[in-house]
Amino acid sequence: MATTGKSAESGTAAADAAGTGAEPRPQDAPVSAAGQDRIRELEAKAAECEDRWRRAMADADNTRKRHVAELRAERAAERARVAAAFLPVIDNLELALAHAEADPTAVVQGVLAIRDQAVQLLTGLGYERDDESGVPFDPARHEVVAVVDEPGTEPNTVTRVVRPGYGTGGGQLRPTAVTVAQPRR
Template sequence: MDAAGTGAESGPQDAPVSAVGPDRVQELEAKAAECEDRWRRAMADADNLRKRHAAELRAERAAERARVAAAFLPVIDNLELALSHAGADPTAVVQGVLAIRDQAVQLLAGLGYGRDDESGVPFDPARHEVVAVDDDPHSEPHTVTRVVRPGYGTGAGQLRPTAVTVAKPRE
C-alpha cells in the first residue's frame, strides 16, 4: 500500500521532478531530444523516398510511352508509303494497306493485346459486347454470328471488348 492507503503502487514516474535529480532530468531530456531528432530524420528520409519514387515512376512512364510510340513508327512509315502509291494499281495499294494492318495487329499482340475476332464461338460477356441479336436459324443460340469490331487483349489486360452480333435463343 502507498502512504495514502489506496493500495496503488507508486513508481518513479509519480515522483516529483525534484526527487529525480537534475542529472537524471538532463539525461532524459537528452534522450528525448535524440529520439525526436531520429524521428525527424526518419520522416525526412521517408519524404525523400516518396519524392524519388514519384520521379522514377514519371521517368519510367515517359520511357514506356516513347518505346510504344517508337514501335508504331514503322506502321506510320508504311502508311505514308502506301499513300504515296495511291495513284498506282489499286489492288497493290489495298494489299499494302492490308499488310500494314497486319503489322499493326502484330505490334499490339507483341505488347500483350492480341486481336479477338472469332465468330462461331460461344458468347462470353467478359470478351464480347453485344451490338445486335441475329435471328439466324442455322446458328447455335448464344453464339457469335458476326464480329462488328474486333477486340484487343484478354481478361484484365483488355483494351476493348469485341463488338459482336449474337444468335437469338430459340423459343
C-alpha cells in the same frame, strides 16, 4: 515539543494546500543531484529520439518524392517505346499513300500488310486480336451490338464480328463488338 512543531508545520502546509485547493505537486518537490542528472539524461535521449524521428520522416518523404519522379520517368519512357514501335506503321502508311494513284490492288495489299504489322505490334505488347465468330458469347470478351435470328445456329453464339477486340481478361484494350444468335423461345 519538537514533535509538536513538526506536526504544526505539517498541519500548516496541509492547511495552506487545503485552503487554496491546490495539492502539493511532484515537480515542486526538491530533486537530488542524481535526479537532476537523470532528468538531463532522459531529456537528451528524448531530444535524440525526436531528432531521429524527424530525420526518418524526412527520409521517408524524400523516398516518396524520388519514387514518384522515377515512376513518372518510367511512364514517359514506356510511352516513348510504344510510340517508337508505331513509327514503322506510319512510315508504311505514308508509302502506301504515296503510291495510291498506282495499281489499286497493290495499294490494298500494302494497307493489309500495314494492318497486319500493327496487329503484330499489339500482340507483342500483350494485346492479341480477337475476331473469332462461331464461338459461344462471353461477356468478358464480347460486347453485343445486335441480336439476330440465325436459324440453325445455337443460341448465344457469336454470328459475326463487327469490330475486333484486343487483349484478354483484365488486360483488354477493348471487347470484340459482335452480333449474337437470338435465344430460342
